[in-house]
Amino acid sequence: MTTPQRAQERDAEIEAAVLGYIGAHPLAADTLDGIVQWWLPQQRYVTAHARIEATLERLVDDGALRLRRLPDGTTLYSLGRAPTPPAP
Numbered sequence: 001m002t003t004p005q006r007a008q009e010r011d012a013e014i015e016a017a018v019l020g021y022i023g024a025h026p027l028a029a030d031t032l033d034g035i036v037q038w039w040l041p042q043q044r045y046v047t048a049h050a051r052i053e054a055t056l057e058r059l060v061d062d063g064a065l066r067l068r069r070l071p072d073g074t075t076l077y078s079l080g081r082a083p084t085p086p087a088p
Contacts, residue, residue, distance in 0.1 A: 017043040
């Protein structure tokens, strides 16, 4: 069951995504279907990409992941340290 507060949070998320997209693409115009299909997924990807990148950076800083740059500039992430075996 959805609470009114949860519905408001989802509405705020949609509002932020639409305004974020239109802020990045001020000449954009679309139908409801176009906004649902193109704007929101793209805006969520941009937002998620930034959050994922920040999380990966924290994991590298903590030593959980290792960052390696390839000659072409691509960044690879891998296990930073050997996992600790579970306690008996």
